[in-house]
Amino acid sequence: MGKNLFNKVWDLHKVASLSETRDQLFIGLHLVHEVTSPQAFQALRERGLPVKYPQRTVSTVDHIVPTQNQLIRPYRDDLAEQMLQAIEQNTSDFGLRFYGLDSDSQGIVHIIGPENGFTQPGITIACGDSHTSTHGAFGALAFGIGTSQVRDVLATQTLAFERLQVKKIDVAGSCPDGIFAKDIILRIIADLGVMGGLGYAYEFAGPVIHGLSMEERMTVCNMSIEGGARAGYVNPDQTTFDYLEGRPFSPKGEKFTEAVAHWQAMASDPDADYDDVYQLDATSMSPMVTWGITPGQGIGVDQNMPRLSEVDETEVEITQKAYEHMGFDEGQKIEGQKIDVAFIGSCTNGRISDFRAAAEVVKGRKVASHVKALAVPGSRKVKLQAEEEGLDRIFTEAGFEWREAGCSMCLAMNPDKLVGRQLSASSSNRNFIGRQGSSTGRTMLMSPAMVAAAAVEGAVADVRNLI
Amino acid sequence: MSNNPAAITAVQGTAIPLPGNDVDTDRIIPARYLRSVTFEGLGAEVFKDERFNDEGSPKSHPFNEEKYAGAAILIVGRNFGCGSSREHAPQAIMRFGIKAIIGESFGEIFAGNCTSIGIPACTADEQTIDELQKLVQNNPQLNFDLDLEAQTLSSEEKSVAVDISPAAKTALLAGTWNTLDELLQNEAVIEEVHQRLPSFV
Known part of the structure; x- marks a missing residue:
């Protein structure tokens, strides 16, 4: 083995x-x-x-x-x-x-x-x-x-x-238009639960994962912890090596060739042993949105929020608490829920490809008048790159604020915060009570393109209708 | 038994129940209270948003109830401490006066952080936790004795078995939960590993 x-x-x-x-x-x-x-x-x-x-x-x-x-x-x-x-x-x-x-x-x-x-x-x-x-x-x-x-x-x-066990998460099929890395990881967490990864590292594998760019893979691995897994990884492949070549601290010249050989040897063997395996087919997925107070409380944008009678017995208490905090009714549609704030950024979704995807939705449209919308690049390099591509103007012309690099409203340790019971469409990673800086504030997690769709519609919207 | 003065073999005292599952680290200590270069004063901020409204008036919460004042053992539900790696979470709980936590399960980084600061984080099944929480609610003055070697939580009323990860148990009993001295020891091997792995010069 x-x-x-x-x-x-x-x-x-x-x-x-x-x-x-x-x-x-x-x-x-x-x-x-x-x-x-x-x-x-x-x-x-x-x-x-x-x-x-x-x-x-x-x-x-x-x-x-x-x-x-x-x-x-x-x-x-x-x-x-x-x-x-x-x-x-x-x-x-x-x-x-x-x-x-x-x-x-x-x-x-x-x-x-x-x-x-x-x-x-x-x-x-x-x-x-x-x-x-x-x-x-x-x-x-x-x-x-x-x-x-x-x-x-x-x-x-x-x-x-302590050494962790390894659970392989095999994502088969193909990724439909409007489905992003964020949707894949939110779906995995919804399926396996917020404790699904306790004691494990997740190995994300399969054709859909290896078809993702490095930035998209980072989004998936980023939220391993929201699924309870202390670590998550993807085996290195040509996409990885292509990304690394020429970076300031990557090995150079002959050393890079040697490094690639070493990196290839570190990948899981084809007959490697796993402590558990989970399989998911992405083909029929919808864009995901969280409606509750844990990252596992996510549904497809075209689905209704669960009824208490439908959830597992062990989930009743947290489901009740979620409805109490969010102010939604069981069985309600998530699509059309009016938002107050739209936030694009964070270590989950603050990279250049995230702003490109969101800009594609925002371009030529206007942020709804009642929505405060923030686009916060994850680094100065991301900010500069976006500005070179003119993305900042697409955001500001639509009514977004284009900000400087930082964690911003993901965890609100800085001036960027929700106020009162504001409902936020957020590309960040946690919808915990109080996470975005107001003890009564409410967060719905989704992909940057979905946040952009919510910003222009003023309410949770299916991005597939806007691209 | 270890002679190390840092060894933690038992925790005695009254208990405080905190019902509910998936209590995350942002609820234990919201990020805006992490704006400090020390851990001092965190005990007053524990569960801040749940204990006080925006005007600072106390809300109904076990940590505000006089009858649980001075408790040493916190009894929690499932997936307690999920979320962020902030050590501020167990630090805030410890600085409130808690010396051990018994729960159905814990967020993994949180449990590790508890061990790192000498707080045993032990588990028991859902029914046991439920019974313990009710027992304490009805008799908040009841004294408990957590025996780590025997893995039992005992009181006049009840004695239950608890579980703890073998690594945490070993470290607490041996007094090596502060890992720094242990890790400083293998210097030659560390240097050897450092030499053979890529570095960033």
């Missing part, structure tokens, strides 16, 4: 066994941002420890930065200013690579890693952020970690970790 990528990469990075079930795992790349790192740097200072391998750390600012007037300091929010100063000081004191506000490479940590070529197949990656799973798109093992573990990686470049 062959080996899957997860176990190959794990074995390559294993330093020692710490107990029967726990290994010491070397971390090839550590990504650091301002929110989950200050306490870790403080712990190193208290112990008088340096960062073990500074060249393996990449840091930036994304969560707290405003997306307007980003360069005007000090920030009006004292707490945000304090956090920003802390990461500037910490990365300077410990000699780390830092893409701060003065860098053209600043942006959401899960967007700048890949676009600069740091994220590579067959490596281990850790970051104090659960959406680190994004990097699995390249065939890396990428884990979200807590601050104590950020301290461990800074000081030792290793983690104490």
Whole structure:
């Protein structure tokens, strides 16, 4: 029996066994941002420890930065200013690579890693952020970690970790027009539930997955965590190698050829063993929309919200809570629900292809007068590229605000927030209560093209009627 | 039994029930309360949006109820702590005074973060959790004893078996839940692995 990528990469990075079930795992790349790192740097200072391998750390600012007037300091929010100063000081004191506000490479940590070529197949990656799973798109093992573990990686470049099982998610068929990577992952989470991935890494496979671009694969892997899986990955293939060639930190020349051979060898063997397999056919899929308060509460845009009598017994309590918060009625149609806010951006869907797809819907149309619409590029490079292509003008002419790079309204640690009970159509990853900055605010997750459709229609709409 | 002073073998005290499933980390500690360079003061912010309305007046919530004040053991439902990797979530719970959590299941990163800061996160089946929550609601002064070695949660009224991941159990009992010292030890092997893997110069 062959080996899957997860176990190959794990074995390559294993330093020692710490107990029967726990290994010491070397971390090839550590990504650091301002929110989950200050306490870790403080712990190193208290112990008088340096960062073990500074060249393996990449840091930036994304969560707290405003997306307007980003360069005007000090920030009006004292707490945000304090956090920003802390990461500037910490990365300077410990000699780390830092893409701060003065860098053209600043942006959401899960967007700048890949676009600069740091994220590579067959490596281990850790970051104090659960959406680190994004990097699995390249065939890396990428884990979200807590601050104590950020301290461990800074000081030792290793983690104490338990090996995960691997569930292969095989997506067959073909992807119809109007169906995007976001729809595929929302459907997988709806099918397998928000606990479907507990104890597993998801290996996304099959013709539909391998037909996706790297950016689309990142969207799928990004939301592994919403399905309960701590990591998700796609085996590297020619699409992966083509994406990586020529990136600033990708291997060059002969080294690139050698790297490709190594990357190919890290992919799961054709006869690899899996702990579980799930099969999905994408052919008959509809665009997905979440109606509730967990990412698993998603349905096709042409479907009705579930009745309490239809849901599994174990889901009754959370379904009731969802209806209570969202103010919808069971059995109601999702299409036509009037929205207040449209948000395109985040580590899930803040890449150039996301803005191209949304711009195609928005072009020549106007945002509904009652809707506040934000388009927030995930990185400065994405922003620049979009502006070169004239996408910013398509958005602003339609009535969108075109902002600067950051996490923005995905988690509202910055000035971008829902107000009161506003209902938001969002390309982000979490519809949790309070997630977008208002304790009574409401979030519906969908693809960027679906957000664009909702923005121009002023209500949840089927994007297939607009393209 | 370990002689390590950091070893955590038992947790004693009263309990606090928090019914409901899929309580995510944004509900435990909303992101806007993470705007700090320390974990200090987080205990006051735990479940902030659920405990207080926008004007700051308290709402009905177990963490606001006098009868549960001083509780050491939190009893929760299924998939507790799902969502973000923010260690602020277990830090906020710990700084409120909780020393152990018993639930039907946990978000995986959350459970790992609990272990990292010395909080046992133990599981029990749905019926046991339901019975424990009712027991505590009816008798909030009841004292419990969580014995990690034996994997039992006992009180005068009831004793139940609980589960915990073997790695977490080993680390808590041995006092190695703060992993830093253990990880600092294998320096030569770490250097060897570093040398043979690609790096970013």
